[in-house]
Amino acid sequence: MGSLIECRDLWKVYRLGDVQVQALRGVTVDIQRGEFLAIMGASGSGKSTLMNIIGCLDSPTSGTCRLSDRDIGSLDSDALAEVRNREIGFIFQNFNLIPRTSALENVQLPLFYRGLPLREQRARAAEALARVGLAGREQHYPAQLSGGQQQRVAIARALVSTPSILLADEPTGNLDTESSREIMAVLKGLNRDEGITVLVVTHEADIAAYMSREIIIKDGQIVTDRQKNLVIG
Amino acid sequence: MGAFLLLTITTAFRILSRNRLRAGLTVLGIVIGVAAVIAMISIGEGAKAAVRSQVASMGTNVIIILPGATTTGGVRGGQGSAVSLTVADAQDLKKRIPLLTDTAWGKRDVMQVVYGNRNWNAPVNGISPGYLTIRDWSYAGGLPFTQTDMDVAARVALVGQTVVDNLFEPGEEPVGATIRLKNVPFTVIGVLAPKGQSSQGTDQDDIVFIPFTTAERKVLGTQFLGSIGAIFASTDLTEDLPEAVAQIREVLRSRHRLQPEQADDFTVRTQIDIAAIQEGTGQTLTVMLFAIASISLLVGGIGIMNILLVSVTERTKEIGVRMAVGAKRRHILLQFLIEAMTLSLFGGLLGIVLGILSARATTVIAGWPTIISLESIVAAFLFSLFVGLFFGLYPANKASRLNPIDALRYE
Ligand SMILES: Nc1ncnc2c1ncn2[C@@H]1O[C@H](COP(=O)(O)OP(=O)(O)OP(=O)(O)O)[C@@H](O)[C@H]1O
Ligand SMILES: [Mg+2]
Numbered sequence: 338m339g340s341l342i343e344c345r346d347l348w349k350v351y352r353l354g355d356v357q358v359q360a361l362r363g364v365t366v367d368i369q370r371g372e373f374l375a376i377m378g379a380s381g382s383g384k385s386t387l388m389n390i391i392g393c394l395d396s397p398t399s400g401t402c403r404l405s406d407r408d409i410g411s412l413d414s415d416a417l418a419e420v421r422n423r424e425i426g427f428i429f430q431n432f433n434l435i436p437r438t439s440a441l442e443n444v445q446l447p448l449f450y451r452g453l454p455l456r457e458q459r460a461r462a463a464e465a466l467a468r469v470g471l472a473g474r475e476q477h478y479p480a481q482l483s484g485g486q487q488q489r490v491a492i493a494r495a496l497v498s499t500p501s502i503l504l505a506d507e508p509t510g511n512l513d514t515e516s517s518r519e520i521m522a523v524l525k526g527l528n529r530d531e532g533i534t535v536l537v538v539t540h541e542a543d544i545a546a547y548m549s550r551e552i553i554i555k556d557g558q559i560v561t562d563r564q565k566n567l568v569i570g
Numbered sequence: 571m572g573a574f575l576l577l578t579i580t581t582a583f584r585i586l587s588r589n590r591l592r593a594g595l596t597v598l599g600i601v602i603g604v605a606a607v608i609a610m611i612s613i614g615e616g617a618k619a620a621v622r623s624q625v626a627s628m629g630t631n632v633i634i635i636l637p638g639a640t641t642t643g644g645v646r647g648g649q650g651s652a653v654s655l656t657v658a659d660a661q662d663l664k665k666r667i668p669l670l671t672d673t674a675w676g677k678r679d680v681m682q683v684v685y686g687n688r689n690w691n692a693p694v695n696g697i698s699p700g701y702l703t704i705r706d707w708s709y710a711g712g713l714p715f716t717q718t719d720m721d722v723a724a725r726v727a728l729v730g731q732t733v734v735d736n737l738f739e740p741g742e743e744p745v746g747a748t749i750r751l752k753n754v755p756f757t758v759i760g761v762l763a764p765k766g767q768s769s770q771g772t773d774q775d776d777i778v779f780i781p782f783t784t785a786e787r788k789v790l791g792t793q794f795l796g797s798i799g800a801i802f803a804s805t806d807l808t809e810d811l812p813e814a815v816a817q818i819r820e821v822l823r824s825r826h827r828l829q830p831e832q833a834d835d836f837t838v839r840t841q842i843d844i845a846a847i848q849e850g851t852g853q854t855l856t857v858m859l860f861a862i863a864s865i866s867l868l869v870g871g872i873g874i875m876n877i878l879l880v881s882v883t884e885r886t887k888e889i890g891v892r893m894a895v896g897a898k899r900r901h902i903l904l905q906f907l908i909e910a911m912t913l914s915l916f917g918g919l920l921g922i923v924l925g926i927l928s929a930r931a932t933t934v935i936a937g938w939p940t941i942i943s944l945e946s947i948v949a950a951f952l953f954s955l956f957v958g959l960f961f962g963l964y965p966a967n968k969a970s971r972l973n974p975i976d977a978l979r980y981e
Contacts, residue, residue: 394894395975415898421974422896433891433978437588438581450896455573494895 339406341501341534342368342391347400349386349557360386361397362557368536370501373528375545376538378554384538385506387554391536392425392504393417405501422447426495426533428505432487434479440466440490441475447498465493469523485516492523496533503527503535509544521547578905582912585881596877597917599870600957603863604918604950608925610859611946613932616939617855623766629706631808633670633815635801635822636837654835657782659825660698660801666821669814670803674700676782677799679790683729683778684750685737692733694751694778696785702728704804712745712760715781723783727756730775731764749778754788756780811840867953871961874913878906878965889969890977903970910962911955918954922947 349361360383368374376384389395390402393409402409404424412420421427426447434443444462453461463475469489479487488508495503505524509517521537525547528535537548545551553561586593637654657675664673676697682689702714707728715726727749729737734744744758765774780789782798805814815838822836882889889902926947929940 389975392894394978415900418893418896418898421894427894429978433887433894435888435891437584442577446892446897447895449574449577450892450898450901452574455576458573498896 339403340367341370341372341405342366343403344387344391345401347387347390347397347402349383349390349395350398359557361390361400363400364554364557364559366552366559366562368534370534371528371532372550373525373535373548374537374550374552375548376536376552376554377540377542377545380540382554383557384554386557388504388506388536388538391502392427393420394427418450422450423498424501426492426498426500426503428488428491428495428503428508430507430510432479432484432491432511434487434490434494436479439476439478440471440482440493443479443490444493444497446494451498462493462497465497466490468496469493470519483516484512485519488512488516488520489523492520492527496527496531501534503533505535505537507538507540509539509541517541517544574901574904575908578908579912581905582909585909586912586916592877593913593916596873597870597913597920599866599868599873600914600917600954601870601921601924603866603868603870603957604921604954605924605928606859606863606866607950607953608922608942608946609928609932609940610856610863611949612925612929612940612942613859613938614853614856615941615943615946616929616933619941620767620939629704629804630841631805631811632704632841633803633805633811633818634839635803635818636839637797637799637835638837639833639835654826655798655801656796657798658796659822660798662825663801663803663818663821667814667817669805669810669817671806672700672704673801673803674698674702674704675798675801676701677785677790677797681751681789683733683737685747688737690733690736692730692776692778694780694785694789696780696782696790698782701802702779704802707765708763710761710763711743712758714760715779720781720783723787724781725754725756725784725788726759726781727751728760728762728779729758730762730777732773732776733778734761751778751780751789756784808842811842815840867957870914870917871957874910874958875961875965877913878910878962879968881909882906882965882969886972886977886980889972890974890980893972893974894978899970902972903966906966906969907959907962910966911958914954914958914962915951918951921954922950925950 344364344366347361347364348359351358351360364383364387376387378384386395390397391404393404393412396410404420407420409417409420435446441459441462444465445458448458448461463472466472466475469492471486471489471493474482474486479490482490503524508524509520512520521544524535524537527533537544539545548565550564551561552559635655655675660673660675664670674697676695678693678695680691680693683692683694699715699717699720707714710731712728714728715724718724719726729744729749737749738744738747744761747758748755749758750756762775762777762779767773803814803818805811818838819834823834826835828835892902926942929942932938933940
């Protein structure tokens, strides 16, 4: 069996009028099951672009990406939605919760689109909220939660569907140090206890210090890819 | 799927109740459209039913011949206004046209009917006895008068329920009582069974019948002896009516010595014509309401489409989030379609209430009969659903075709 994620020579080119922006320039990367991986790099280097392609939200201009041995370039929009629903959990910098919708309902969403019975949706969503330390906050609206709490709701939403990959694009970018530490601890715990593969885009070196592998992107290319021996747990 | 629909519908309700004013204004067109549809159908049905019952209350296969040329005014306008019809005409028609099972004639005037110290103004009709059979009158008490009464110009009268109500104490027996018309005493020999209102709103029970001969000699005056207000005839079969009408015109034209270029100096109407006239007025109104209904529904539909397009733009990011967690195109499509249909249904329900109220108001204020049928309500309901579906399709489709990453990045 191959790697969980196999990206080969990914290019992403945006054309804005006469200007061409090469966001990715031949990225090749393999990610194994259970890895806890940091993607670093300057602003505009192409980190989000890579994450979105791996997460089936975006498609590369050229190159292939295989997820669990399936070429995602060959999938239609429904099949991609299915992959996002079952294999992938997204965590965004700005949380991306649906406003004026309770924490519980936000977390239910992936199961809702999977078509599970309402009772099961609720039970599993409540369970996921409890896992990120938000038991008792099920009926809170996003606006009634702190940034750290909102991000934990987003994590609960990402993990409620028991995905194989969590993709977190600057998950702590909008949070203070204390909340950031908590969020990273949650992600670390999920990786260690559930064996979920976690990719985190971050600017901060102390966040990257949690990770077992570090990829640095510069101008759309991977310039550094190294394994680390973990000290902090 | 059940859970999906349930949650989507409750979400739609929540989103719409957050923007109540906006939703209310959006559905105004639908409300008016549906109300117009309901009012239209109930007025149409009411008119039709009224025509049917009026036509039925006229008797079966009745032909009415009135003096005077055809006017656009209506059926009874000409009665008594000319002297072109005579008893001899009526008798000759019966003799010469075997298709006619019966003919009768009458003459009328409104006058004071006196009983004891009470009086009441009512139309008094002097009629030949055949009229009672042709028009299918039945009796709540007593008996009709006969040819013998006619021959001897008996002073006997039949009275309608309204006349009874206005002249007699409750419980008092009218049959056998003596009433006075122009100071001439008449014995009431029968009370007519009520027929109710005609479609023109006249009370058919506000009536007194006396033998034609008696009327002519003692009550209505002898100024134009032998002239009559109307001839009534009937055929056995409804199919025979057109042929009978043709023959009647032929006989009357020759009796009146009309030249080919001269127009009829009389008007022949059958129940079919009368029904058509009545339904015609109903139809004008229906056409008008139909126009209002379709314009309103169109405007309402466009309103829904517009508000949904705004909503799709406002919620682009939300759509992106939904797609990121696994919503398929059809989920997004359905979500917005359900929102559109919730809106239009909400409008439809308000419209149904408003429609029922305006139908009621039409009856109360204008006195037009209306019938609110379950079918019209169901039809309006389905139609508003359809409007929501039709006009929601474009925005919903637009939402569902968004690219997940573009939607997520939308600011
Ligand atoms: N939709 C788009 N249209 C045009 N150019 C784009 C688009 N999305 C990204 N880019 C460009 O692609 C490059 C990479 O963008 P990307 O968002 O991947 O950077 P990033 O590494 O995530 O940066 P940051 O750390 O600021 O989030 C940038 O130069 C950006 O301007
Ligand atoms: Mg980025």
